[in-house]
Amino acid sequence: PPWLRELLFALRLDGLLKRLALAWMGCKSAEVKLSNRIQTAVEVLPYPTIFGWHTKRDDELTFMLQLSSNGLRLVPSHLAGNFSFHSQVNPLDxxxxxxxxxxxxxxxxxxxxxxxxxxxxxxxxxxxxxxxxxxxxxxxxxxxxxxxxxxxxxxxxxxxxxxxxxxxxxxxxxxxxxxxxxxxxxxxxxxxxxxxxxxxxxxxxxxxxxxxxxxxxxxxxxxxxxxxxxxxxxxxxxxxxxxxxxxxxxxxxxxxxxxxxxxxxxxxxxxxxxxxxxxxxxxxxxxxxxxxxxxxxxxxxxxxxxxxxxxxxxxxxxxxxxxxxxxxxxxxxxxxx
Missing domain, CATH: 3.20.20.490 (GxGYxYP glycoside hydrolase, C-terminal domain)
Structure with missing residues (x-):
């Protein structure tokens, strides 16, 4: 509920709760533990970025909650064609x-x-x-x-x-x-x-x-x-x-x-x-x-x-x-x- 979120953020307990949640999820699932390890290893250039999308074994919200908590941003690139070409074409201005x-x-x-x-x-x-x-x-x-x-x-x-x-x-x-x-x-x-x-x-x-x-x-x-x-x-x-x-x-x-x-x-x-x-x-x-x-x-x-x-x-x-x-x-x- 909104009042609880405001309290947790005002007391700056949100960071601790996120870390505990990620650790708990990793203990429950070897796949989540590996995913956490990969996500936290992404380089900061200038902000850690992951390309892709979630799998059929999870859903968008679960995926986004995990990667956001791990300090990443997502560039959704599923079904994105020809970007090896697009990346090489210079703009006119x-x-x-x-x-x-x-x-x-x-x-x-x-x-x-x-x-x-x-x-x-x-x-x-x-x-x-x-x-x-x-x-x-x-x-x-x-x-x-x-x-x-x-x-x-x-x-x-x-x-x-x-x-x-x-x-x-x-x-x-x-x-x-x-x-x-x-x-x-x-x-x-x-x-x-x-x-x-x-x-x-x-x-x-x-x-x-x-x-x-x-x-x-x-x-x-x-x-x-x-x-x-x-x-x-x-x-x-x-x-x-x-x-x-x-x-x-x-x-x-x-x-x-x-x-x-x-x-x-x-x-x-x-x-x-x-x-x-x-x-x-x-x-x-x-x-x-x-x-x-x-x-x-x-x-x-x-x-x-x-x-x-x-x-x-x-x-x-x-x-x-x-x-x-x-x-x-x-x-x-x-x-x-």
């Missing part, structure tokens, strides 16, 4: 971040931003984010694309394909949870991870990050913003487990997505968008900010474009992630005066 948008807050507005998941996977980048990038709908609506910023080093020309063909409505965001996949509260060296993320995102021309956990402990939130560098802010939560806080942390917006709940990750597009429609009908406090994290294997940009076409009226605004965070920041700054 340096990556440049989009200009920081000028935003005007509608006091009665409801702001919604959509983010396509799983762009940290090399396979997603190598398949034009499973075809969504090639959709005729792209460019017609504000839309965020999770991206693997480490492509700036691993496959720079592939990343450049996205950066050079994006429209004014396309926003490339890093995550989860930055440069390489980690579960932030469990990351053994999260400050180092954030330093590496900031440096890599700057090189990749990215200024927004999606972070995996919607409601991390306060100590993790403070680390996020302490080492954020040029980053504008953070969208948090692959899915919501308990809470979806939206706040300024030392002046930086860290806003949890409100959709989906963890039990609804596999909902169809119609189910997910019906949930959003219901949420919009219940909006009372204004302005309101709703982040929607789209599971890439269930909901497409075409589904979102059709939804926006039906609902883009009045004080309902669909915006990019950078606009969303800047507007939220403006609103909370105004509220604190």
């Amino acid at each position: 340096e990556f440049k971040a989009d200009p920081i948008p000028e935003v005007k807050l509608d006091p009665q507005g409801t702001y919604v931003t959509f983010t396509l998941s799983d762009g940290d996977q090399l396979m997603m980048m190598n398949t034009a984010e499973l075809g969504n990038w090639n959709s005729p709908a792209r460019g017609s609506i504000p839309f965020n694309w999770e991206t693997q910023p480490l492509l700036a080093d691993l496959a720079p020309a592939l990343l450049e394909r996205f950066s050079r063909t994006k429209t004014a409505n396309d926003c490339l965001v890093a995550g989860p949870s930055g440069a390489g996949y980690v579960v932030p509260p469990l990351a053994a060296h999260f400050s180092d991870y954030m330093r590496a993320t900031t440096k890599t995102c700057q090189k990749a021309g990215i200024n927004v990050v999606t972070t995996y956990v919607a409601d991390p402990p306060r100590r993790v939130l403070n680390q996020l913003v302490k080492y954020k560098g040029h980053l504008l802010g953070f969208l948090s939560g692959y899915a919501i487990v308990t809470r979806a806080p939206q706040e300024l942390v030392q002046g930086t917006p860290v806003f949890a997505n409100e959709i989906p709940q963890v039990a609804h990750i596999w909902d169809t597009a119609s189910q997910l968008l019906s949930q959003l429609e219901g949420l919009l009908l219940k909006v009372n406090d204004k302005p309101r900010f709703i982040g929607v994290h789209l599971f890439a294997y269930r909901t497409s940009i075409d589904d979102v474009a059709a939804f926006i076409k039906k609902h883009n009226t009045g004080h309902l605004h669909f915006v990019r992630a950078d606009e969303f965070l800047l507007l939220a920041q403006k609103h909370l700054n105004n509220s604190s005066k």
